[in-house]
Amino acid sequence: MNAIETHDLTRNYDSLCAVDHLSLSVNNEIFGLLGPNGSGKTTTVLMLTTLLRPTAGTATVCGYDIVREGEKVRQQLSYVPQDMAVDIKLTGRENVLLFAHLYGIVNPKDKTDEVLSIMELSDRADDLIRTYSGGMRRRLELAQALVHEPAVLFLDEPTIGLDVAARKKIWEHIGTLRKNGMTIFVTTHYMDEADQYCDRVGIVSNGRVVALGQPSSLKSQLMTDVITAKISGPFVPLEVEGIQFVGQKDDEITFTAENGKEALPRIAQSLTENGIQVRSLSLREPTLDDVFLHAVGKQEEPHHFNDQQFRTMLRRRK
Ligand SMILES: Nc1ncnc2c1ncn2[C@@H]1O[C@H](COP(=O)(O)OP(=O)(O)OP(=O)(O)O)[C@@H](O)[C@H]1O
Ligand SMILES: [Mg+2]
Numbered sequence: 001m002n003a004i005e006t007h008d009l010t011r012n013y014d015s016l017c018a019v020d021h022l023s024l025s026v027n028n029e030i031f032g033l034l035g036p037n038g039s040g041k042t043t044t045v046l047m048l049t050t051l052l053r054p055t056a057g058t059a060t061v062c063g064y065d066i067v068r069e070g071e072k073v074r075q076q077l078s079y080v081p082q083d084m085a086v087d088i089k090l091t092g093r094e095n096v097l098l099f100a101h102l103y104g105i106v107n108p109k110d111k112t113d114e115v116l117s118i119m120e121l122s123d124r125a126d127d128l129i130r131t132y133s134g135g136m137r138r139r140l141e142l143a144q145a146l147v148h149e150p151a152v153l154f155l156d157e158p159t160i161g162l163d164v165a166a167r168k169k170i171w172e173h174i175g176t177l178r179k180n181g182m183t184i185f186v187t188t189h190y191m192d193e194a195d196q197y198c199d200r201v202g203i204v205s206n207g208r209v210v211a212l213g214q215p216s217s218l219k220s221q222l223m224t225d226v227i228t229a230k231i232s233g234p235f236v237p238l239e240v241e242g243i244q245f246v247g248q249k250d251d252e253i254t255f256t257a258e259n260g261k262e263a264l265p266r267i268a269q270s271l272t273e274n275g276i277q278v279r280s281l282s283l284r285e286p287t288l289d290d291v292f293l294h295a296v297g298k299q300e301e302p303h304h305f306n307d308q309q310f311r312t313m314l315r316r317r318k
Helices: 041-048 070-076 092-102 108-118 134-146 164-179 191-197 215-221 260-273 288-296 307-315
Strands: 004-013 016-026 030-034 056-061 077-080 152-156 183-188 200-205 208-213 225-232 243-249 252-257 277-284
Touching: 004 041, 016 041, 016 200, 016 208, 030 041, 030 164, 030 191, 041 056, 041 152, 041 183, 056 070, 070 077, 077 134, 092 108, 092 134, 108 134, 134 164, 164 183, 164 191, 191 215, 191 288, 200 215, 200 288, 208 215, 208 288, 215 288, 225 260, 243 260, 243 288, 252 260, 252 288, 260 277
Parallel strands: 030 183, 030 200, 077 152, 152 183
Antiparallel strands: 004 016, 004 056, 200 208, 225 252, 225 277, 243 252
């Protein structure tokens, strides 16, 4: 039995299909669900945690059906949502204790001490949350999620808005939970983190899975070298034989080619011939970012409302 199984899981919001026939199996691993803004990650997590009813399809968590056996499903899982899930007017200990009581834990005080210690928050347990850093708040949310010893942990963007050290720490904790047998289902926008810490990833676009597998095998499946060019001024698409244009992010253009060394001078020549000023050209092996761009397609509108930044701002509110 897999910890999570979905078959053609689908969710519509009126005419919009947010999750479109999603079929996945996840077991005893850190599984990363990746995808652009609005691709259906949170909607998927909400369905799997029984907070939202699917429009069609089925899914089980630890063998229990998410629609027919909601209560059993909820006993197996914990969920740390994308947005802040702690009460800033309480202390860390009070927040966790509240969860322990809600879950009907037998020794709520001992359990609270234990999970606060696991998340390295014992020293600050009696301080108000409003004095916690973003990383500490996130760890407290993890502590809350651990009080009833779930088999499956859902984390929606656990490291958003945190600094490098705080992100590393969160992932180390997630790794320890995984080693102790927990299944972790995590969404993230940070490709480097998914690459480093997830056993497998699924990339979704418009609610559909467009790539699935171990980060290393997805990268090697690209079977290409990546050439990036930094340019000044506007870019016009080039037609160069054997070279694919992957995408543009600010002033950086990305191409792929089977033989990068051979392609590099031809790209340089074509850029110059098209009047494009090149500041630098470089060649490297593919990263998960490239897999993502390849699977999801070109960047969305560059001046789109940046809701990630907005949410980060909200998370920091005191
Ligand atoms: N309650 C809702 N009513 C209507 N549409 C919704 C609702 N919630 C989400 N959507 C839409 O469903 C789609 C998927 O949203 P979802 O929040 O699942 O995406 P996401 O991948 O989690 O995005 P992000 O990376 O920004 O968190 C989006 O087009 C979104 O606008
Ligand atoms: Mg989301």
